[in-house]
Amino acid sequence: MEPNSSSNNNNLQQQHQNQSCLEITTMEVHKVVPPPRKSTIQKLKTRMKETFFPDDPLRQFKGQPLRKKWILAAQYIFPILEWGPNYSLKLFKSDVISGLTIASLAIPQGISYAKLASLPPIVGLYSSFVPPLVYAVLGSSRDLAVGPVSIASLILGSMLRQEVSPTQDPVLFLQLAFTATFFAGLFQASLGFLRLGFIIDFLSKATLIGFMAGAAIIVSLQQLKSLLGITHFTKQMGLVPVMSSVFHNTKEWSWQTILMGFCFLVFLLLTRHVGMKRPKLFWVSAGAPLASVIISTLLVFAFKAQHHGISVIGKLEEGLNPPSWNMLKFHGSHMGLVMKTGLITGIISLTEGIAVGRTFAALKNYQVDGNKEMIAIGLMNMVGSSTSCYITTGAFSRSAVNHNAGAKTAVSNVIMSVTVMVTLLFLMPLFQYTPNVVLGAIIVTAVVGLIDIPAAYQIWKVDKFDFLVLLCAFVGVIFISVQDGLAIAVGISIFKILLQITRPKTVMLGNIPGTDIYRDHHHYKDTMKIPGFLILSVEAPINFANTTYLNERISRWIEEYESEEDLKKQSSLRYVILEMSAVSAIDTSGVAFFKDLRKAMEKKDVELVLVNPLAEVLEKLQRSDVNGDLRRPDSLYLTVGEAVASLSSTIKGSCSNPV
């Protein structure tokens, strides 16, 4: 140790140098070999498989006899064949209880959501009859309770109202709603068939939380119409027009309605709270909506309250779903809007259905195949659209009740469906005096659960940018429109990914003394820089979107190295080592980038060394390596440790003659 190299840092570096000299003699250098050769077709096949069949759905068919294959195929298409044969009386008992429970929820919610979509209330009940039957045959989730849901209803209604008035032109409005449902189903089933289910992944959790909360508020605001008894209400959805409509029509407020609404809202929220706190008392919250409907109907009937400012549903038709395939319209001036509505409601309801299915599958430890579920939900909506149903999916709140009530298979959906059928056939006159205000209270109670403040707080804590996405979705939905808010949030999420690619992190690695491990120098403060070497790790695929940046950034790293007096005194920069373990892909711009970088470095008398390029990257680099730069033995290493050990002997004075 020389007396003038006084700093502790230098001492350690000195030690390290001596040690790496020692390593040179003992360390074996491992060769970087090109990956096994694959033809373009093989590569394309692998890529296609990973993109469209990551779950390898045909795995179970491998090596089975033909008969078994047929059975498996039938079970694959109709999951009912899988669990049906083993169905027992015990399971049936559980399913009957849960089926009746969700039916008591489905009937009032069905009526309410249909009104939310500006459709006749009975369409909500139709939609709780046919689709659950279809799902019971095709669906693979055992807990999903199928029926209309609030947000899809809201979007369907608000989008179609842009062009057609449900009051002035009810038949056309109904036709458009069924047609939109058909398109939604077609779109959902196509996503499943084409195995493009990953498209719904682009609705991130943050987007959904913000979107759901915003939509819940919009839906609740719409209920002010029935909760306050206002007759002249705005047709717009935004916060501003609704509030101004509410306060410009204070004369229309009806105290009887407000009193009744307030009482039932408190009752419903209280029972909801009980149901949430004690899952065993699920029947309290599940039965409350139906109880409210019955009690309020009786009250109205007893006091003839419909003549005292309380509006009621009015006469409803009896009978099962009439066919509606003759009402599907595939031409005319509203086609653009109908297809757009189908697309948006389709994707939103699909997201909810798949998420619900996956959540409960994870709880009970079984698998739900996303693409298969999409086909099931899609076909269910296509069948629904020709039997007077509007868009349906698996609803979160109802599925939770189903799960808590002990549902074992999709038979609970069948039980619910039968109960709704009985209602449709015999009980419809009973709803004549049901007040709208109770339906409003039911909707508000149902959507309150969509506002998930703890989850939003958790996102704020973990990732500020995700919170920004959440906020944009929320604010966009409330102030602009439901679909624009969603589009903005998805746009920002994708922009974030692109920004990460455009500005990939490059970190400087240092050596952990006494090892040949190299890690981020700014993260692991005790790592040592090695004189003469600049070791950088690039943490993203290198492609057209970031080569310019990487070029600038690497030259800045080099300049920073050269301005560090300490290091320069010991040895001027000789090698730039790029650790490529995190470069998962490269394109032609990336390949050209390495050529340019090598050329630029040669002018500065610095050599570029690559460490551990991954299979695909290595292959492309070698294929375009006309100068043979990569064929030189000192330009490619398997680990940073080996590269430094092998190259440091060439740095003047680093070993034999320590500075």
Added chain:
Amino acid sequence: MEPNSSSNNNNLQQQHQNQSCLEITTMEVHKVVPPPRKSTIQKLKTRMKETFFPDDPLRQFKGQPLRKKWILAAQYIFPILEWGPNYSLKLFKSDVISGLTIASLAIPQGISYAKLASLPPIVGLYSSFVPPLVYAVLGSSRDLAVGPVSIASLILGSMLRQEVSPTQDPVLFLQLAFTATFFAGLFQASLGFLRLGFIIDFLSKATLIGFMAGAAIIVSLQQLKSLLGITHFTKQMGLVPVMSSVFHNTKEWSWQTILMGFCFLVFLLLTRHVGMKRPKLFWVSAGAPLASVIISTLLVFAFKAQHHGISVIGKLEEGLNPPSWNMLKFHGSHMGLVMKTGLITGIISLTEGIAVGRTFAALKNYQVDGNKEMIAIGLMNMVGSSTSCYITTGAFSRSAVNHNAGAKTAVSNVIMSVTVMVTLLFLMPLFQYTPNVVLGAIIVTAVVGLIDIPAAYQIWKVDKFDFLVLLCAFVGVIFISVQDGLAIAVGISIFKILLQITRPKTVMLGNIPGTDIYRDHHHYKDTMKIPGFLILSVEAPINFANTTYLNERISRWIEEYESEEDLKKQSSLRYVILEMSAVSAIDTSGVAFFKDLRKAMEKKDVELVLVNPLAEVLEKLQRSDVNGDLRRPDSLYLTVGEAVASLSSTIKGSCSNPV
């Protein structure tokens, strides 16, 4: 060694196990430490700096005295102040030669390109007079030759013709062209000021090669009008309408025009070939267009060919650029189109200008600051738009001639500008008899160079997907439209990036025998799997777009492990080690993914071990780690080697009792 473990593979694994047992006693385990704490503001600042100021433009100001800072700032804004004071007679001589050379190219090209944009020919000369002067003061490239370029001219003309006819309403057309130029300049300068220059990076090399080739063919096809002497020509740009227009008007073909065009085209292509083969003879190709113009004009004048079916330019005005700020229109029905035209031509011409500047800067080893160049080009177009110039930028072919002719500074642009000025003032009558067919031949010769087949072949060789992007741009431009072809190609490029994120690679790592290096088992065939361990490396940021996929993929890896008889016999799966070195970022969905994964694995009695999460990822995981999973010492390691060594002692029989 037991006799029943006969396979070589097993032997090696056996050896390795023994060795790793040895390592346990000797190997020190390094702790994963959280990164140094930074506040949200600090992180935001770093992120902002990397996003908008990756080149750290203020670096040179640091630690300078105030006076020096002012000088540097002035030089930063006006690069002319940097090289101006050292300008010498020797440099001037070089610049005069190159300036005159590019002027001889700029005059015929200016006239031709203005006609391509459906503008009066003289506007092309105006545009070669003012913008070069502005660029000489503001620009930082020494080789850029500024003036109108073919593709921007083509797009400007074709887009504006969608709404306004240049023959029926020439004044309005001119107004819109100037206004579009103003918007293009404004957009370019804003990108520079806001440091959003990386937006042009999204035009990848593959996109540009395909786009340029397609545009060159479209431009050449348009020249069939003048080359064949057709008077009734389609106004559309696509391959199909142009070819049908050509063959439906065979009666209008004029043999005199065709003969003349053919001769001059051969002459120009030959000289171009000579200029390319021998850079020293650059003046042959540079002077050929002007020579063609002079010879053809003399021929027409001598034979009165304008009366024999050869169309000529006709009378041109004399005089310098008239002011045109009163012609800029910022209201009216065409605003949408004008802004869109400005945006597209702005971005296209910016891409060309920046690419040209960077190419020659790399050749001569000086720096061009992208954002500064954008401001220079933008201001040049804004000034241009109020002095009767249409959109200009640095042209590739002309800059190459400039470079070959020995240009040293932007003074060569000034010389060119002065030459054009002299032409405008005194020589305009000479062009009266210049035949249009020669201008067509000049354009074809200029754009032929944009078709870069070797580069396309190289892309095909290296990356098939990039070639697909190239092909889409090419086919889209030829058959749909110039702007749609470009949009399609950019869309596909971005889709590819998103697909890479949505379907990140996960590879299984194996141990290189005798080391603690772990690498891709399918790439390095001699790596060994370690019984009881599944070691996976995830090669992308983990976020909302890929958590579903990763979940499915990892459970497939586990199932595959369990179906491998060999490994299972030795030890059932105990640990899944995720090597996280390549996971550059994570969001809230990713954080939730780890929680779900850990839970799912616990059910299978498998433990999840993370190796080397990067600073940002580690921080987010720890912040959301409410269960303390990451605080257990055996769930987080710095290297795979250490994790395996430390954990393998817990696997029953792996050391003390080899199977």
